[in-house]
Amino acid sequence: MKIRRQLFELEDQAWFPHAVRQGMMDVLRFLITALGIYKPVVPLLREALDKTQQTQLVDLCSGAGGGIKQIWQELEKQGSQPYRITLTDKYPNLEAYRFLAEQTKGALTFESQPIDATAVPAGMSGFRTVFSAFHHFRPQTATAILADAVRQNQGIGVFEGAGKRWHELLLVWLVFPWLILLITPFIRPFTWNRLFFTYLVPLIPLGTVWDGTVSLLRLYTPAHLHRMVSQLDAPHYTWHIGRARHWSGTGVLYLIGYPS
Numbered sequence: 001m002k003i004r005r006q007l008f009e010l011e012d013q014a015w016f017p018h019a020v021r022q023g024m025m026d027v028l029r030f031l032i033t034a035l036g037i038y039k040p041v042v043p044l045l046r047e048a049l050d051k052t053q054q055t056q057l058v059d060l061c062s063g064a065g066g067g068i069k070q071i072w073q074e075l076e077k078q079g080s081q082p083y084r085i086t087l088t089d090k091y092p093n094l095e096a097y098r099f100l101a102e103q104t105k106g107a108l109t110f111e112s113q114p115i116d117a118t119a120v121p122a123g124m125s126g127f128r129t130v131f132s133a134f135h136h137f138r139p140q141t142a143t144a145i146l147a148d149a150v151r152q153n154q155g156i157g158v159f160e161g162a163g164k165r166w167h168e169l170l171l172v173w174l175v176f177p178w179l180i181l182l183i184t185p186f187i188r189p190f191t192w193n194r195l196f197f198t199y200l201v202p203l204i205p206l207g208t209v210w211d212g213t214v215s216l217l218r219l220y221t222p223a224h225l226h227r228m229v230s231q232l233d234a235p236h237y238t239w240h241i242g243r244a245r246h247w248s249g250t251g252v253l254y255l256i257g258y259p260s
Contacts, residue, residue, distance in 0.1 A: 061133035155258035163251020
């Protein structure tokens, strides 16, 4: 799938009901963790952390923190030192962040104030990550996120939980609705709103299928990412761009850059 279409995702719209948006993000977090979507890129991320001698990560555009707990767990398993991750977002999901902080006994912390990924405060140092969110931004803004990391001499890793393959659309259309109906009672923290908007008024399944479809169309291909990097004034940076294969047959698009 070489094309890219900006289109719109429901969860990006100001008018979209907050409870439904949060429910959709909770579903995404649960599925990413249950399926181990980002496990294939952990060795790549750990190598970059070793190269930059970093154990502190700053996660940008964290949403509901989808998959970040599992990333931390895998880094702890594969690394020889403890890692700490700070969750940030322009619209922080504080309930989800508190839940993750409690589960990890403080290894995952969060910034309660809004953080703009294109202008991260200078005092917030650490290797930056963006999981499942880079496609939300138009090319100019996406490039600005990379440029801000370069300007502050910080490493950055961008990861998307799909390989932008046509068959992934079939998974979204034919499998996701049934999966959501199956897993919803097991998602934590528990909320009645999530049950209501899944089983009685199924806005969460419908919204997830729509946004999942649009997300695949909005994903940047490796060629797009190479063009973005070529626009940066970063001759001292090393960049790795590609796809990592997931056991399910899907893929994980990634871009990793750090000062050489």
